[in-house]
Amino acid sequence: MKSKQIWRKARVISMAEPAADVRMLTFAVDGLQSAFDPGSHTNIKVMINGAPAIRTYTVIPSAPGTLSIAVKLHPNSRGGSAAIWRMQPGDETEMTEPENRFELSWRASHYLLIAGGIGVTPIYGMAEALAARGQSLRMVYGAKNRSLMAFAEPLQALLGDRLQCFSQDEGQHLDLEAEFSALPPDAEAYICGPLGLLEAARDIWRRSGRPMSRLRYEVFGDNGRFAEQEFEVEVAGYGRSITVRADQTMLDALTDAGVPMIFDCRRGECGLCAVSIVSATGEVDHRDVFFSQGERKENPRICACVSRLCGGTLVVDTGYRREQAA
Template sequence: MKNDAVWVDARITRTEMVADGVRRIEFAAPSPLPAFDPGSHIAVRAAIAGGHAIRTYSCLPDAAPGHVAVAVKLHPNSRGGSRFMFGLVPGDQVRITTPQNRFELSWRAPDYLLLAGGIGITPILGMAAALAGRGARVRVAYGGQSLDAMPFVEPLRVLLGDRLALYPQDQGSMIDLDAAIAGLSPDGEVYICGPLPMLEVAKSAWARAGRASSRFRYEVFGDTGRFTETPFTVRVAGYGVEVTVPPDRSLLDALDDAGIPMIHDCRRGECGLCAVEVLDHQGPIDHRDVFLSDAEKREGTKLCACVSRIAGGHAVIDTGYRP
């Protein structure tokens, strides 16, 4: 895992629509940005609601040398990140990190199954290109709302031919995960990026197949859950304050705005550093992280503040700190 990223001033050099609701954005820095491995991402300092928040985006493999490019989907229930990114135009300045990687290829497997849902194709595209370039056995199963809303279909077709399978939902097409996994050799590996429900179904299929958990690698978006984003409130034990979390802000951001000290890192629901204790809650907890176990989520006593929410209710939480 590479976490040695540094913040730099970057300039937007190019933007273009690459699918319905999906924009590709390319950045350059005063000094050439370092090369990066498939699965890498950058963090962007986004101006949101009069303040700033950190958003992360996977790196595409087709940027000019020394540049970095990402693809961003404009979400109808955006917390502000995608709206900010869609407002950028060539010449704009923005703070970004150099690429870092929490979703690395192992390069050890005899064959690979890459699974993508919607904008989750962004890290998968680089993996597919790298594996195909080395002559590895690789298949990609790619689902989305419609072909028009699925970016990078044509480059993938050129790259993979019949090793690419497309599953547009508007055509009634769904990935048969059990069959896809069955086509892997015993030591084959899966890499998946997509919404949380897709990941959960894939994890269940992997477990049913009796596969080793170490050969199932994943990355998810922290903005997809079981409930639509609605406002909720939390009372923070020990501080005597109540914080309102609007639909377009995370609990972590709202706590930060209120001056509540928090430890955090990934902001993607992966590391667990921002987890808070839930002492009481009215309204279901919409767990959107991949850090807590299924048992912990069922207990309902913890919540990852960077991505998870209370669905239209109220909670009493303990951050572990005292003023």
């Protein structure tokens, strides 16, 4: 199961590098007329190791009829970022019309925006939209060093002293507890960044007694503890072993092999693709934000869209039975 996608032809028309390891591509998209809200994402078709693949990226503010994405080059990625970095002006592909599952509510008296590294991509558009409407906001932005802070200059020009940046190399660290305690009761926080940042934010927000519905977050794909490795997955009732390549998700490998799967977000947030773990000969690398830390430690289930096994063989039970399918 997946959401409806409208694919359109797209062509690279410009390139820029807003940070040392980030490349921004702008595409002219055929027939794209409707505007998109901040926090939206698009799917793009790329070639990885000679095979077609689909990757998902946040869209950032751009001119009408165009879509822009900003992609960090990840050394341990499944090949998507490298494929995007190889694109040049004039190259053609296909992209979906933007969808939004990380929406601003427009109901709060004050908004706290938190970005970690390349997690700035949805936050950038939110900051622009909130500032344009005169909303009360503050943005905090952290990265390893300032050269890795994409869009820091336009954000500084837009927000002034409402933006505070933190560089780890300069010994600066974001104090989430202080940030949350300073918020009015009906404020909302929107956060995108590494898994550790999101988990810390959820824990502190929950301990503060604030409604969890007022903490909104989005995860990005570079959240693994280990580099991608090939592994085998066996499905109870299926009768054979399926290889999950290093540049492939377990969800894609299973669906390509004909195993019925339920899925939606493909970002480890909704939990629809979670399957039961029967056994594992390698270490499970949980990369989702759906399960709690305790659930990931106990290891009963795994989100097939993002999480992996660090080599070896994983046996799962999806509920699939060949005789039932027949």
